[in-house]
Amino acid sequence: MADNVKATHVVGVDLGGTKILAGAFGPGFQCLSRIKISTKPERGPEGVIERIARCVRDVVDEGDLAMNGIRGIGIGAPGAVNTEEGRVIFAPNLDWKDVPLKKLLEKELGVPVFVENDCKLHTLGVFDAELKGKVRHLIGVFLGTGIGAGVIIDGKLYTGFNGSAGEVGHMVIDINGPECACGNRGCFEALASRRAIFRTIQTAVKKGQETLLVEMLGKELDDMRSGDIRKAIRRGDKFVEKVIDQAAEYTGVAVGNLINLFNPEVIVLGGGVIEQLEHEMLPIIEKVAKAHALPGTAKGIEIMATRLGDDAGITGGAVVAMRRTS
Amino acid sequence: MADNVKATHVVGVDLGGTKILAGAFGPGFQCLSRIKISTKPERGPEGVIERIARCVRDVVDEGDLAMNGIRGIGIGAPGAVNTEEGRVIFAPNLDWKDVPLKKLLEKELGVPVFVENDCKLHTLGVFDAELKGKVRHLIGVFLGTGIGAGVIIDGKLYTGFNGSAGEVGHMVIDINGPECACGNRGCFEALASRRAIFRTIQTAVKKGQETLLVEMLGKELDDMRSGDIRKAIRRGDKFVEKVIDQAAEYTGVAVGNLINLFNPEVIVLGGGVIEQLEHEMLPIIEKVAKAHALPGTAKGIEIMATRLGDDAGITGGAVVAMRRTS
Numbered sequence: 206m207a208d209n210v211k212a213t214h215v216v217g218v219d220l221g222g223t224k225i226l227a228g229a230f231g232p233g234f235q236c237l238s239r240i241k242i243s244t245k246p247e248r249g250p251e252g253v254i255e256r257i258a259r260c261v262r263d264v265v266d267e268g269d270l271a272m273n274g275i276r277g278i279g280i281g282a283p284g285a286v287n288t289e290e291g292r293v294i295f296a297p298n299l300d301w302k303d304v305p306l307k308k309l310l311e312k313e314l315g316v317p318v319f320v321e322n323d324c325k326l327h328t329l330g331v332f333d334a335e336l337k338g339k340v341r342h343l344i345g346v347f348l349g350t351g352i353g354a355g356v357i358i359d360g361k362l363y364t365g366f367n368g369s370a371g372e373v374g375h376m377v378i379d380i381n382g383p384e385c386a387c388g389n390r391g392c393f394e395a396l397a398s399r400r401a402i403f404r405t406i407q408t409a410v411k412k413g414q415e416t417l418l419v420e421m422l423g424k425e426l427d428d429m430r431s432g433d434i435r436k437a438i439r440r441g442d443k444f445v446e447k448v449i450d451q452a453a454e455y456t457g458v459a460v461g462n463l464i465n466l467f468n469p470e471v472i473v474l475g476g477g478v479i480e481q482l483e484h485e486m487l488p489i490i491e492k493v494a495k496a497h498a499l500p501g502t503a504k505g506i507e508i509m510a511t512r513l514g515d516d517a518g519i520t521g522g523a524v525v526a527m528r529r530t531s
Numbered sequence: 532m533a534d535n536v537k538a539t540h541v542v543g544v545d546l547g548g549t550k551i552l553a554g555a556f557g558p559g560f561q562c563l564s565r566i567k568i569s570t571k572p573e574r575g576p577e578g579v580i581e582r583i584a585r586c587v588r589d590v591v592d593e594g595d596l597a598m599n600g601i602r603g604i605g606i607g608a609p610g611a612v613n614t615e616e617g618r619v620i621f622a623p624n625l626d627w628k629d630v631p632l633k634k635l636l637e638k639e640l641g642v643p644v645f646v647e648n649d650c651k652l653h654t655l656g657v658f659d660a661e662l663k664g665k666v667r668h669l670i671g672v673f674l675g676t677g678i679g680a681g682v683i684i685d686g687k688l689y690t691g692f693n694g695s696a697g698e699v700g701h702m703v704i705d706i707n708g709p710e711c712a713c714g715n716r717g718c719f720e721a722l723a724s725r726r727a728i729f730r731t732i733q734t735a736v737k738k739g740q741e742t743l744l745v746e747m748l749g750k751e752l753d754d755m756r757s758g759d760i761r762k763a764i765r766r767g768d769k770f771v772e773k774v775i776d777q778a779a780e781y782t783g784v785a786v787g788n789l790i791n792l793f794n795p796e797v798i799v800l801g802g803g804v805i806e807q808l809e810h811e812m813l814p815i816i817e818k819v820a821k822a823h824a825l826p827g828t829a830k831g832i833e834i835m836a837t838r839l840g841d842d843a844g845i846t847g848g849a850v851v852a853m854r855r856t857s
Contacts, residue, residue, distance in 0.1 A: 365794025468691025
């Protein structure tokens with residue numbers, strides 16, 4: 206494998222259960238090119254890794270670069286990752302167990318590869334590229350199908366004893382609440398993730414609740430997306446609005462807990478749910494969080510939504526690739 | 532003020548709402564002498580500070596030392612502290628607001644004084660004196676009248692952006708739970724502190740619940756202590772046992788949350804409730820916490836009770852005094 210230390214560019218890859226997004230980046234984290242393809246996890250790890258490699262080559266070419274101009278590749282995987290070995294330990298959405306992603310991808314591409322959990326990568330992307338590393342302590346909370354997070358303490362990603370720090374989605378905030386996929390009750394993820402929001406709506410519709418979503422998508426609501434939720438609210442659907450208000454309140458309590466525990470300088474929110482519903486949710490989240498932080502302790506702490514949107518993952522990948530090869 | 536850099540001994544002080552405990556310590560954190568007096572907070576900050584100064588002089592003399600043999604004094608206060616200035620910002624149990632404890636005590640004693648929040652001090656005491664600094668990430672959780680904690684990350688006390696990190700007592704774990712003194716609902720402190728346990732028992736007794744505690748203490752249960760609870764359980768009081776089991780379950784959920792969020796190497800439990808009820812509570816806490824940590828993430832993490840007992844505060848004070856004068 207070539208050690209392209211003189212190369213100035215990097216590639217960031219966001220590996221999800223449905224899509225692979227790759228971006229080529231220059232030294233200031235400006236994105237030169239962007240390619241999105243479907244993941245096709247049913248083809249197994251080798252099939253997916255082939256697709257990642259192709260996507261990387263295509264995005265390098267799209268940016269008028271060559272592979273020998275690439276210092277490294279940073280990739281975020283949706284699950285537990287051993288970052289030192291670059292192994293994906295467990296990624297349920299890909300149906301992967303113990304996949305040596307770094308090794309296999311380096312063999313395909315001949316460029317150093319760095320693997321990280323996707324939400325930790327998003328947080329690093331926000332920290333370095335969006336906030337320019339100007340804060341010391343930052344927590345990134347990402348509301349998507351599930352809920353993940355990244356914790357930055359003293360300017361460095363904090364991972365804890367077993368590498369799993371920041372499992373914000375499984376913080377219990379309602380001990381008698383709905384069951385979570387993890388087997389416990391009332392985890393933040395079981396209350397405010399896209400999956401939790403969709404389940405609440407579907408259960409109510411089955412019980413006869415009327416909503417514009419049925420008009421828009423049919424009775425089964427099968428292809429419901431966060432964007433549909435936003436549209437229904439903006440067209441005046443009070444039921445859907447109430448569901449989202451409730452999810453925002455749970456998120457506010459969770460963020461309040463994070464302020465009481467970590468007292469970070471900034472809490473940044475992201476993920477598909479926030480990207481679509483920031484306008485509806487952020488004011489409630491902020492109000493509830495500050496009411497739950499002990500008096501005085503939230504002073505000067507900023508609660509914001511990331512502006513990186515869909516690019517948080519590839520930007521974070523670029524940040525990791527740049528950091529690890531410097 | 533003398534800068535006693537050649538002095539080898541330190542004094543640790545645990546300032547509580549009812550008692551002042553001081554200890555003189557040698558270089559290996561062995562306690563040479565120990566003096567306890569009542570705080571008498573009704574005499575106001577100046578009266579209390581005079582009492583602290585007398586207690587320090589007495590404990591130094593008791594240990595056959597002289598004040599010029601003391602390098603520094605570390606003192607833990609029950610409330611919010613500005614450690615840089617050594618000010619107690621707010622201590623409700625003392626009825627103190629903005630007291631320049633460091634300045635006033637240094638004037639009285641002529642020795643450098645270092646002020647810290649009591650639970651953070653306890654955690655430092657456990658970290659340095661009990662665990663000999665052998666772990667990187669540690670959280671100390673102290674169940675007393677309220678619930679406090681200290682967080683050590685990478686061997687250093689982590690305090691966050693406003694100095695208030697580790698407010699574990701105000702982590703919401705039961706969003707619909709009982710009201711907390713802070714104004715919110717279902718904080719850990721409103722569910723498992725001594726105050727919460729006592730309130731649960733008193734409310735049930737008022738509604739006609741029978742318990743050995745009424746035989747032991749009278750109908751009002753006014754002077755109930757954690758030790759009485761332990762005695763009632765050991766004499767077979769099933770009602771009291773159930774209340775404590777429940778408090779232990781809440782504590783297990785809280786500790787599980789801390790593992791998911793911080794993934795520390797060790798979580799150490801202490802405070803009056805644990806000191807008296809370790810045998811009853813620790814097995815439940817451990818079981819529930821590990822069931823709430825995501826699979827694999829609690830591997831190798833130890834949940835233990837401190838052996839320092841009542842001395843955690845003065846030992847922590849000695850640790851801080853030694854660290855800051857080295």
